[in-house]
Amino acid sequence: MKMRNLRSDEIVQLAAQGCIATDWNDIKVSDTFEISKIRNVSFCGKVEIGNNVTLCNIRVGIGGYKIGNGARIIDCGSIISESDSTFGIGHEVCVVNEAGGREVKLSQDLTNNIAYMVAMHRYNKAMVESYNRLVEKEAKAFKGKAVIAEGAQIIGCQTIHNVRIGQGARLNGCSLLENGTILSFNVLPAIIGANVIMHDFIVAEGAQITDAAIIKSSYIGQCSLVGSGFMADNCLVFANCQLFCGEGVAAFCGPYTVSHHKTSLLIAAMYSFFNAGSATNASNHHYRLGPNHQAIFDRGVKTGSGSYVLEPAHIGAYTMVVGAHKSNPDTSDFPFSYLIEKQGESYLLPAQNLKTMGLFRDEVKWHRRDLRIESIARDLFTTEVFNPMTIGKMIKAVHKADEMIASATGDTILVNGVRIQKGLLVRARNAYNEVAQAFVLESYLKSQEYEGAPTEWTDCGGLIVPKDQMEALESNLAQGLYHSVADIAKAFDALALYYESDVSTWCAKMVRENYGISGEPDKEEAEKVISGYTSLMNGMLADAQKDFNRKMSVGYGLDSNDSQAMHEYTIVKGTFDTNKSVEICRKYFSKHMRLANKIIGGQQ
Numbered sequence: 001m002k003m004r005n006l007r008s009d010e011i012v013q014l015a016a017q018g019c020i021a022t023d024w025n026d027i028k029v030s031d032t033f034e035i036s037k038i039r040n041v042s043f044c045g046k047v048e049i050g051n052n053v054t055l056c057n058i059r060v061g062i063g064g065y066k067i068g069n070g071a072r073i074i075d076c077g078s079i080i081s082e083s084d085s086t087f088g089i090g091h092e093v094c095v096v097n098e099a100g101g102r103e104v105k106l107s108q109d110l111t112n113n114i115a116y117m118v119a120m121h122r123y124n125k126a127m128v129e130s131y132n133r134l135v136e137k138e139a140k141a142f143k144g145k146a147v148i149a150e151g152a153q154i155i156g157c158q159t160i161h162n163v164r165i166g167q168g169a170r171l172n173g174c175s176l177l178e179n180g181t182i183l184s185f186n187v188l189p190a191i192i193g194a195n196v197i198m199h200d201f202i203v204a205e206g207a208q209i210t211d212a213a214i215i216k217s218s219y220i221g222q223c224s225l226v227g228s229g230f231m232a233d234n235c236l237v238f239a240n241c242q243l244f245c246g247e248g249v250a251a252f253c254g255p256y257t258v259s260h261h262k263t264s265l266l267i268a269a270m271y272s273f274f275n276a277g278s279a280t281n282a283s284n285h286h287y288r289l290g291p292n293h294q295a296i297f298d299r300g301v302k303t304g305s306g307s308y309v310l311e312p313a314h315i316g317a318y319t320m321v322v323g324a325h326k327s328n329p330d331t332s333d334f335p336f337s338y339l340i341e342k343q344g345e346s347y348l349l350p351a352q353n354l355k356t357m358g359l360f361r362d363e364v365k366w367h368r369r370d371l372r373i374e375s376i377a378r379d380l381f382t383t384e385v386f387n388p389m390t391i392g393k394m395i396k397a398v399h400k401a402d403e404m405i406a407s408a409t410g411d412t413i414l415v416n417g418v419r420i421q422k423g424l425l426v427r428a429r430n431a432y433n434e435v436a437q438a439f440v441l442e443s444y445l446k447s448q449e450y451e452g453a454p455t456e457w458t459d460c461g462g463l464i465v466p467k468d469q470m471e472a473l474e475s476n477l478a479q480g481l482y483h484s485v486a487d488i489a490k491a492f493d494a495l496a497l498y499y500e501s502d503v504s505t506w507c508a509k510m511v512r513e514n515y516g517i518s519g520e521p522d523k524e525e526a527e528k529v530i531s532g533y534t535s536l537m538n539g540m541l542a543d544a545q546k547d548f549n550r551k552m553s554v555g556y557g558l559d560s561n562d563s564q565a566m567h568e569y570t571i572v573k574g575t576f577d578t579n580k581s582v583e584i585c586r587k588y589f590s591k592h593m594r595l596a597n598k599i600i601g602g603q604q
Contacts, residue, residue: 001069003028003048010035019043026063045080050150060159068150068167077158081146085162088180090139091200093217094234095119098250098268098284099292104236105135106202106219108142108181109485112238112254112272112379113492115219116461117474119236119252120270126478134485151186166190166205174198188373193227204239205376221255221379223371230259235266238462239379240369246276250284254299254462255381256366268311269295272381272462273366278305282313298332299459300362300385315339317390317459320353327417333400334428335393339418348418350397350428354435355539359385360585378489380496381462388457388506389464391439394432395514401429437515438532443507445521445529445595450508457506460492466502469495526596537589541582548576 006014011024013035021027021043028048037054045063049055054072055062062073064081073079092103095115102119104110117124118131142164148154149167157174165171166184173194180201184190190203193210201215206223209215214231221238228244237243237253246264251257254272261278268284268291280303285291293311300318308324315321316331323341329348331339336354340347353359366383404413405425413420454466473491482488511517517525546552550566557565576582 001030001050003030005029014038014041022063030069065146065148067148068152070150071148071152071154073148073154075156076154076160079148079154079157079160081144081162083144085146085179086139086143087146087162087164088200088202089142090135091179091217093219093236095236095250095252096268096270097292097294098234099290105132106200107135107138107485108183108202109138109378109489110202110219110236111489111492112221112236112381112461113463114485114488115236115238115252116254117470117477121474124474124478127474130477130480130482131485131488134482134488138485149184152184185373185376188222188376204378206372222377229262239372239377239381240366252461255379256369256462268293269297271297271301272459273300273362273383275302277303277307280305280307282309282311284311296332298335299390299462300359317393318353318359318385325417329418330416331418333393333416334397334420335390337428346418348420349424350401350420351431352424352428354431355536355543357540357544357581357585360540360588361581364581364584379462380492382464382499386435386439387464388454388503389459391436392457392510394436395510398429398433398436401425401432405429434532435536436510438529438536440507440510441515441517441521441525441529442533442592442596443504444511444517445526445599447504448508448520450505450512453505453509454502463492463496464499465495466506469498469502521599523600526599529596530593530600533589533593537585540585544579544582544585545576547573 006024006027006029017038018040019038026046027043030051032051033049034052039056041055041058042061043063044061047063048066050067050069052070053067054074056074058073058076058079060078062079088106089108091106093106094100094103096102096119102122104115104118118128122128146164148165151168152165154171157171159176161178163177164181166182168186168189169182169184170189171192174192174196176197178199180198182190182203183205185205188206190205191208195212196209198215200217203209203220204222207220208225209220210227212229213226216233218232218235219237220226221241223239224237224241226232226243230243230245232248235248235251235253239255241253241257244260245262246259248266250268251266252270257271257274259266259276263279264276265281266276267282269282274297282295284293295309295311295313297315298317301315302320304322307321310326310328313328314330314332316337317335319331319335319337319339321339325339325341325346327346329339329346331337331348334348334350336351338349338352340349363383363385405422408422411422413422454468456467457464458467458470460470473495476482477488553565553569556569
């Protein structure tokens with residue numbers, strides 16, 4: 001857009017409309033700018049004004065910005081940018097380990113996958129250094145280029161200092177924004193609300209930060225919601241998270257991390273698909289060398305009200321944590337469990353969370369809560385509860401359980417800071433085996449190809465990927481083969497394209513290695529698929545049925561007799577047979593058993 005200096009008559013008119021400037025020559029405008037929409041503005045420094053821009057009642061001053069077409073800035077204090085600002089790009093976030101050592105430099109193209117590599121693979125020094133160089137290059141490219149992009153609305157904000165503001169962003173009543181970038185599109189605007197304070201940040205498209213939230217040295221990902229006074233300090237928060245009321249410090253919040261309660265603290269840990277109960281808490285030091293301990297909560301962990309974990313700790317995938325745990329537990333070998341406190345000790349109930357309706361409900365709601373636009377979605381993640389990572393953990397748990405059962409000398413086994421009752425371990429071993437076998441055999445029915453199958457998988461910040469492929473990507477980065485952070489993200493995009501075929505070949509390999517099957521699948525294998533999935537479905541449905549027993553209607557049917565209480569409960573909540581989640585669950589498993597049923601029926 002071609003810009004020009006103000007004419008003398010325009011300067012006179014602006015002055016008559018209450019405007020002042022330290023130097024009118026610093027003001028550049030488009031040929032089609034609308035002078036009548038610029039009133040009571042203090043210009044201090046260079047400003048470029050596009051078409052149809054509204055500037056009204058900017059008391060302290062605006063300077064250093066290019067203002068795009070259709071932007072509206074009304075009733076604000078100070079909006080200033082300096083020539084040496086890089087707008088949060090390159091700022092280091094001290095994540096996962098509060099004492100340092102896992103810093104991630106902020107980039108406009110940062111993703112959960114890239115951040116995982118940089119934060120968690122510090123042993124690959126060349127890779128980390130290469131990433132840092134790319135971010136420094138990006139920071140240099142944006143240095144001093146302050147914009148308020150087209151369609152942005154800034155209303156009633158007090159102080160905005162060194163902040164790039166993207167297309168269509170909506171800022172209303174912010175207290176202080178300093179050294180940051182707000183990425184935004186008209187189709188997916190970022191929203192910053194009343195009394196928000198932010199320092200050293202990048203906010204992604206579709207994010208909403210509202211209601212006196214405080215953001216320090218952090219990244220807030222696409223379509224994440226942060227509000228109700230939540231404070232994030234040195235946090236990486238990726239897509240579709242919901243953080244309200246509580247606090248996060250040095251937290252790596254992978255996709256769908258949720259914390260809604262005032263007394264909950266997410267500190268020095270990695271999370272994804274996580275749900276924090278009220279008063280969830282942790283300690284990250286033993287008062288010796290400071291807060292240099294950390295925790296890993298594998299995907300899908302939930303915490304009950306008042307839960308506590310003494311770090312370091314590693315909690316297995318889809319585990320429910322209840323009570324206080326001070327023995328530095330490591331339950332990563334046993335996913336889908338309950339970790340409970342009994343008389344001050346930590347007990348693991350392995351596989352007790354495997355056949356619960358909540359697992360199925362979570363997977364369905366994660367799809368529903370993804371409000372991103374596919375064409376600009378950056379974070380990559382795998383929403384399926386059962387995937388090569390969790391199934392692989394179950395297969396390993398079967399072998400580990402066999403070893404532990406064989407060597408056990410009593411009814412209770414102590415391992416990695418937790419106690420496991422031998423009888424529960426036997427049942428867990430069978431449950432793991434049943435579900436894992438059904439998963440890999442179902443894939444085997446479709447394809448017996450196993451050449452080039454991945455050996456191991458990893459959860460890369462929420463994305464399940466073959467470990468060797470991620471290592472190859474890291475090697476390329478270490479060798480300087482990528483020219484920008486966006487190039488790294490594209491490499492992950494390419495890697496993710498092969499997920500389904502990689503799963504298929506891995507399943508065929510697991511069938512051969514763990515179940516001794518190498519020929520064409522027959523009815524016996526199909527029957528195992530049906531048996532495993534039927535058992536899993538029936539377990540989930542039985543769990544859901546508990547919501548419809550008599551005791552659930554306590555508090556219903558007030559001013560009526562007992563028989564009317566349950567009747568009112570079904571009026572309000574529906575019945576088991578008409579419940580939407582129950583219906584979807586049945587259809588889900590019917591789909592997964594379709595091929596096996598065809599084979600059994602001789603239709604294959």
